[in-house]
Amino acid sequence: MNARQAELIAQLSGTPVLIWGARMTGLGxxxxxxxxxxxxxGFVDSDPAFSGKQIAGLPCHHPSVLPDLRMxxxxxxxxxxxxxxxxxxxxxxxxxxxxxxxxxxxxxxxxLFYTVDxxxxxxxxxxxxxHGATEEKFPRGLMKLETYRHVIDKIVAENDLVxxxxxxxxxxPFLNPALPEMVAYLHQHDxxxxxxxxxxxxxxxxxxxxxxxxxxxxxxxxxGFYPEAYSDTHNGGDVYLVRSNLLRLRHYINKYxxxxxxxxxxxxxxxxxxxxLERMRELCNELGFFLSTTYAxxxxxxxxxxxxxxxxxxTTRVLEEKLLVNxxxxxxxxxxxxxxxxxxxxxxxxxxxxxxxxxWDLSVPICCTTFNRGPNIVANDxxxxxxxxxxxxxxxxxxxxxxxxxxxxxxNLGLNRSRWETxxxxxxxxxxxxxx
Ligand code: SF4
Ligand code: SF4
Numbered sequence: 001m002n003a004r005q006a007e008l009i010a011q012l013s014g015t016p017v018l019i020w021g022a023r024m025t026g027l028g029x030x031x032x033x034x035x036x037x038x039x040x041x042g043f044v045d046s047d048p049a050f051s052g053k054q055i056a057g058l059p060c061h062h063p064s065v066l067p068d069l070r071m072x073x074x075x076x077x078x079x080x081x082x083x084x085x086x087x088x089x090x091x092x093x094x095x096x097x098x099x100x101x102x103x104x105x106x107x108x109x110x111x112l113f114y115t116v117d118x119x120x121x122x123x124x125x126x127x128x129x130x131h132g133a134t135e136e137k138f139p140r141g142l143m144k145l146e147t148y149r150h151v152i153d154k155i156v157a158e159n160d161l162v163x164x165x166x167x168x169x170x171x172x173p174f175l176n177p178a179l180p181e182m183v184a185y186l187h188q189h190d191x192x193x194x195x196x197x198x199x200x201x202x203x204x205x206x207x208x209x210x211x212x213x214x215x216x217x218x219x220x221x222x223x224g225f226y227p228e229a230y231s232d233t234h235n236g237g238d239v240y241l242v243r244s245n246l247l248r249l250r251h252y253i254n255k256y257x258x259x260x261x262x263x264x265x266x267x268x269x270x271x272x273x274x275x276x277l278e279r280m281r282e283l284c285n286e287l288g289f290f291l292s293t294t295y296a297x298x299x300x301x302x303x304x305x306x307x308x309x310x311x312x313x314x315t316t317r318v319l320e321e322k323l324l325v326n327x328x329x330x331x332x333x334x335x336x337x338x339x340x341x342x343x344x345x346x347x348x349x350x351x352x353x354x355x356x357x358x359x360w361d362l363s364v365p366i367c368c369t370t371f372n373r374g375p376n377i378v379a380n381d382x383x384x385x386x387x388x389x390x391x392x393x394x395x396x397x398x399x400x401x402x403x404x405x406x407x408x409x410x411x412n413l414g415l416n417r418s419r420w421e422t423x424x425x426x427x428x429x430x431x432x433x434x435x436x
Contacts, residue, residue: 004160008109012038016073020044020063020089021082021106022055024194025113027216027261028164029081029106030056031192044078049292055261056216066096081106083113084350084413110161112387113355115368116151118143118182119171120360124198124236126223127319128267130170130300130371132235138373142171143360145178149185150383151358156189158387164192164216169357169368170300174201180209192216196265199245200237207245211252211260219263220246220289223296225279226433229272233296233322243283250287262289267296268424269322274431295325295420300371301403301412308406324424327411333419334410344409346400351409356390358382364390366397369412375399 001009012033019026022045033040042059044066045051051062061069070076080089080103093103121140125132143151155162165186167173174197176182183193196219201207222242224230230239249262264284266277277293284291298304298316304327307316320326325333346352351367358364364379365371378393379385385393403409414420 002160009036017077018044020078020080022050022060024164024217025081025083028192032163047292049290078103114155115166115169115357117169117171117359118167119173119176122172128296133315142176166194168196183213183215199242214258217261219265221265223267224272225276228433229276264289264291266293268293269296270429271432301369302372324427325420329423331407331411334415335407349409
């Protein structure tokens, strides 16, 4: 155990603690706490999908009940474990009457969160994604297991504390046949595994093997219950296959008594937020999975900048007709947040400061929002460049000035959700195949 880990253990021991952040960062921290016999009371999360539910065997509270919880337990401490929204949460805690000595920033101990994109391609071509927006002009491939092990070894060697690693960025990880071994390798290092999939995956044997490794977090991204709505935006996917795989997940979780948190992330468009959403919510409730909603965005960052600078591609124009919150509206909504700096600079952009992405070919992009090769790559080979050099190179990336000037860090964080909801509610919606 190193000094930083010992300090964190001392901070969390012998005091009632809640973790704010019930997704992968919080789940990684729970794994660490359990390894070190630290009792945690539960989670706090503002996502209504999680509030009032059990996560990893612990209760998850909505932030609004924090004052009551504190009245019952005056020594209550909160550790904020949310990789990109820490400042917003800290502001809310101050509003709830906590003083800064009552909450702990997890990023003080775990200052960099890693994503390893083990698969550089996808079987779908969603309209909102780089895979659906661009011709196949960049190389696509997969990370080999041996290379992956070197990557994980380097991450562990360069950091005092690593509690979770995400194995996806722009690719579909369930296309990599070594995924079960990759999850197992993280667990050998006592690191939690976070996965994300479209689940339109025909490889039942691989799904089974991955689940047997008990990954801590599995996000399933989709955009409809009926094929008409789903396939309109998850181009090339099969929602019947997705739904049958959701049943398989429940079967594996029951059979092997797994702890995996399945987080169904429903992308909201103007053609899928009525009956489609209702039926998917019913299915998730039956299966005991979380369903969270997110407004579909235009991705990647390069494409957003093109649009803002008057060079929107035909696919971007088609996509924008389906969005509930368009780019300009999203930028305005995010910029009016009370809880976060309304103008980020590259120096305080959380995508810059607390994350490192490693692509399947070992190149390192400036952040997770960019996709193109070329100047947005800050290191060509992660294994040959130190953590400090990567950070220094990031600070030279020219795209950050453009991104900040357009207000895109806050937009990509989706800040000020209530404002996005107001904008979305003012838009006409219909529901494809609502009467199916
Ligand atoms: S499933 Fe995900 S990674 Fe694949 S094309 Fe769609 S949004 Fe992109
Ligand atoms: S490109 Fe934008 S979001 Fe990414 S690190 Fe730079 S400023 Fe942040």
